[in-house]
Amino acid sequence: MIQRIYPRALGGAAGLSVLALGVLLYVGIGRLGLTLAPSLLLVLCTVPLYLAASIAFGAARRRGRRIGDYPLSLALPSATYFGAFFVVPTVFLAVFAVASTTGYGVIHYGFSLDAFRTALGSVYREAFFRTLRMAAVGTVLTALVGYPLAYWIARYAPARRKGLLVALILLPFLTSFLARTLAMLLILSDSFVAWHVLKTLHLIGDPPHLADTTTAVQIGLVYNYLPLFILPVFAALERMDWSLVNAAQDLGASGFTAFREITLRLTAPGLLAGVLLVFIPMMGEYVIPFILGGGRVDMAGNLITRSFLEVSNYPVGSAAALLMMGALAVFLAVYIVLSVRSEEQYGA
Amino acid sequence: MARLIGIRRLEQPGRAPAQRVAEHDVTFREVSKVYDETVALDRVDLEVRRGEFLSLLGPSGCGKTTSLKLVAGFERPTSGDVLIAGEAAVDVPPHRRDVNTVFQSYALFPHLTVVDNVAYGLKQRGVSRRERRLLAQQALELVDLRGREHHRPAQLSGGQQQRVALARALVLRPRVLLLDEPLGALDHKLRQAMQIELRRIHDEVGITFVFVTHDQGEAIAMSDRVAVMNNGRIEQLDDPQRIYDVPATPFVAEFVGDMNVLEGLRTAADRVQLDDGTLLHVGRVLDEAPAGGRVRVGVRPEHTLVVQDEGSGRRGRLEAVMVVGHELQLVVVMEDGTKVVSRQSRTDTAVGEALEPGTRVWLEIAPGAAVVLGPAQPAQADAAPLAAAAPSPARNPQRKEKTA
Numbered sequence: 001m002i003q004r005i006y007p008r009a010l011g012g013a014a015g016l017s018v019l020a021l022g023v024l025l026y027v028g029i030g031r032l033g034l035t036l037a038p039s040l041l042l043v044l045c046t047v048p049l050y051l052a053a054s055i056a057f058g059a060a061r062r063r064g065r066r067i068g069d070y071p072l073s074l075a076l077p078s079a080t081y082f083g084a085f086f087v088v089p090t091v092f093l094a095v096f097a098v099a100s101t102t103g104y105g106v107i108h109y110g111f112s113l114d115a116f117r118t119a120l121g122s123v124y125r126e127a128f129f130r131t132l133r134m135a136a137v138g139t140v141l142t143a144l145v146g147y148p149l150a151y152w153i154a155r156y157a158p159a160r161r162k163g164l165l166v167a168l169i170l171l172p173f174l175t176s177f178l179a180r181t182l183a184m185l186l187i188l189s190d191s192f193v194a195w196h197v198l199k200t201l202h203l204i205g206d207p208p209h210l211a212d213t214t215t216a217v218q219i220g221l222v223y224n225y226l227p228l229f230i231l232p233v234f235a236a237l238e239r240m241d242w243s244l245v246n247a248a249q250d251l252g253a254s255g256f257t258a259f260r261e262i263t264l265r266l267t268a269p270g271l272l273a274g275v276l277l278v279f280i281p282m283m284g285e286y287v288i289p290f291i292l293g294g295g296r297v298d299m300a301g302n303l304i305t306r307s308f309l310e311v312s313n314y315p316v317g318s319a320a321a322l323l324m325m326g327a328l329a330v331f332l333a334v335y336i337v338l339s340v341r342s343e344e345q346y347g348a
Numbered sequence: 349m350a351r352l353i354g355i356r357r358l359e360q361p362g363r364a365p366a367q368r369v370a371e372h373d374v375t376f377r378e379v380s381k382v383y384d385e386t387v388a389l390d391r392v393d394l395e396v397r398r399g400e401f402l403s404l405l406g407p408s409g410c411g412k413t414t415s416l417k418l419v420a421g422f423e424r425p426t427s428g429d430v431l432i433a434g435e436a437a438v439d440v441p442p443h444r445r446d447v448n449t450v451f452q453s454y455a456l457f458p459h460l461t462v463v464d465n466v467a468y469g470l471k472q473r474g475v476s477r478r479e480r481r482l483l484a485q486q487a488l489e490l491v492d493l494r495g496r497e498h499h500r501p502a503q504l505s506g507g508q509q510q511r512v513a514l515a516r517a518l519v520l521r522p523r524v525l526l527l528d529e530p531l532g533a534l535d536h537k538l539r540q541a542m543q544i545e546l547r548r549i550h551d552e553v554g555i556t557f558v559f560v561t562h563d564q565g566e567a568i569a570m571s572d573r574v575a576v577m578n579n580g581r582i583e584q585l586d587d588p589q590r591i592y593d594v595p596a597t598p599f600v601a602e603f604v605g606d607m608n609v610l611e612g613l614r615t616a617a618d619r620v621q622l623d624d625g626t627l628l629h630v631g632r633v634l635d636e637a638p639a640g641g642r643v644r645v646g647v648r649p650e651h652t653l654v655v656q657d658e659g660s661g662r663r664g665r666l667e668a669v670m671v672v673g674h675e676l677q678l679v680v681v682m683e684d685g686t687k688v689v690s691r692q693s694r695t696d697t698a699v700g701e702a703l704e705p706g707t708r709v710w711l712e713i714a715p716g717a718a719v720v721l722g723p724a725q726p727a728q729a730d731a732a733p734l735a736a737a738a739p740s741p742a743r744n745p746q747r748k749e750k751t752a
């Protein structure tokens with residue numbers, strides 16, 4: 001028991017002390033005003049983290065056993081990456097969030113909750129709930145648009161065409177995200193040629209004034225995240241044993257009941273993965289509202305971007321980012337609980 | 349309301365509801381089913397009698413599953429009519445048909461417990477929770493599965509899953525139960541036990557069973573009637589004894605039971621002369637082949653006798669002797685190279701069990717036991733002009749195993 005925990009505790013302690021050291025260093029260097037320091041430090045942090053981790057795993061290996069019977073070293077490369085570029089920056093965010101600022105971009109390190117107070121204020125709160133609403137609506141629309149397609153490919157498309165169809169879904173990813181979004185702007189703007197054609201034919205009155213509206217942003221969100229939704233849902237439906245649906249109908253369930261009680265129930269983990277895969281990035285989206293909203297539609301991401309890049313208010317931006325992370329962590333926790341439970345039920 | 353009558357019967361077995369008037373539970377009239385280019389069923393006529401145990405027997409791909417899907421309602425016939433209890437069923441969706449299926453792969457719901465699987469159909473009918481439990485429990489007892497009610501399908505063995513699938517379909521007391529190779533995935537011993545069990549359940553509940561199998565032994569052992577299928581057609585529908593004794597077509601003769609296939613010249617209506625000069629008295633002709641032409645004749649192993657002293661038989665050499673239970677199975681290589689399998693009871697055998705392979709023996713064929721299967725395969729004649737003179741290729745009488 002002790003042997004089992006010891007290497008992990010060692011690794012954890014080593015990692016934490018390295019982190020603490022990094023934070024202290026950064027605060028010290030930050031006082032000196034060296035702007036290059038954060039990036040340099042991030043890179044340097046990976047080295048001691050990696051060393052600490054390999055020492056820990058090495059110790060475990062010398063005892064002739066693998067931790068928890070699994071070769072944890074397989075997780076080492078990604079652990080290093082996440083440690084360096086997620087954990088460490090998050091610690092920085094925390095340091096910024098409790099700092100305070102005077103004037104234009106001058107940061108005073110210390111412990112103050114002012115930034116959180118601002119980030120919980122009405123401007124940010126409104127932006128957060130607007131973002132929540134847009135991401136929720138966007139996710140529901142994405143699901144409504146994407147699910148039938150995933151269902152059709154998985155159940156009815158000829159087997160030898162499936163690969164091609166999935167590739168077609170990924171086709172938009174071959175062009176740059178920015179170019180795609182700008183192209184959308186052309187279509188949504190009133191000067192788009194089709195609106196004129198329709199108007200000349202007296203099919204519509206005026207062009208629909210879509211550009212720079214919440215609707216445009218909403219449409220853009222759905223379009224951009226559609227493939228990300230379709231893929232996991234398709235993967236889940238592809239594993240579906242359709243004879244179960246026949247069995248349900250055979251036992252007296254109507255087509256719709258069989259879909260709800262069997263298909264939907266059994267592919268729920270994939271559906272949930274698809275939902276989170278689009279919902280979470282939608283919550284953090286700032287490029288789409290920036291381009292399609294024309295600066296008139298602010299999502300939370302836009303406010304955070306602005307406080308970092310335009311007004312250089314790192315403390316408020318960090319506090320808002322941390323609060324956002326906390327809110328999203330709740331959704332993630334729900335996902336983990338649900339997916340673990342379904343795994344236990346019938347070993348996906 | 350009509351559906352609930354079926355449920356009440358569980359508590360009062362043997363009392364058939366009055367509305368069951370049609371003589372045939374399932375009727376196919378000239379039913380064809382074509383997928384893209386494949387003709388899965390080709391103008392099939394079939395009448396399943398009320399309460400009978402009918403097997404659809406045939407090699408893989410002959411259209412057995414397709415037939416069941418047409419009855420269950422998962423497929424529409426390309427042409428022809430499907431009737432259930434005398435009423436047109438083609439436009440009735442699966443969930444409104446008084447028919448239940450035990451699927452080839454069982455198709456148990458992985459997210460539901462055993463008892464919830466069994467109660468699923470009752471729930472769809474709006475039966476109360478209490479009654480569902482009770483009926484599901486009874487159905488599980490009927491298939492002899494106890495103490496697993498709250499397991500999930502993945503925690504059960506293949507045999508247990510099979511019982512759950514059976515209980516799930518039986519609990520609804522359908523007019524017809526369709527079983528698609530339900531024993532296919534079980535090991536030999538379990539399979540034999542389940543054959544007896546299935547037959548017991550059939551007799552106990554009095555429901556019509558349409559049982560699909562590619563195992564001729566299974567079909568012969570269990571069924572009231574057997575429909576032998578080949579290439580989307582029913583070649584013969586008869587009781588098992590007649591299927592074996594009086595096969596209607598060459599395919600049935602070769603598919604059901606073991607059959608030695610020999611070649612020779614048809615010298616008269618009921619005479620075939622084998623290549624070594626032996627004259628066979630033919631009992632039946634399954635496929636008209638012109639007199640004077642080369643024909644294939646079939647002889648069942650039990651209609652042959654191996655003796656050690658020269659008689660009227662053909663001369664050959666013993667290749668193998670096997671004791672199969674109470675029977676002795678002997679393989680004899682004739683002088684022209686043909687292999688013939690002979691089977692005889694160990695108690696009244698003419699040769700000793702200790703007979704060495706290689707011993708010279710004589711093979712006698714019971715008069716009238718041979719059947720003409722049809723003209724000799726033209727493919728052989730075409731392939732090589734020598735074929736007529738050369739020994740016909742050795743046939744393996746146990747060919748049915750290959751179709752599994």
Ligand SMILES: Nc1ncnc2c1ncn2[C@@H]1O[C@H](COP(=O)(O)OP(=O)(O)O)[C@@H](O)[C@H]1O
Pocket residue numbers: 383384386387388406407408409410411412413414415
């Ligand atoms: N959904 C389908 N699409 C195309 N061909 C099919 C389909 N289902 C069955 N077939 C073809 O129809 C024929 C009969 O199939 P099936 O009824 O499943 O045979 P069996 O159950 O006797 O093995 C086979 O040749 C099979 O390939």
Ligand SMILES: [Mg+2]
Pocket residue numbers: 412413452
């Ligand atoms: Mg089949």
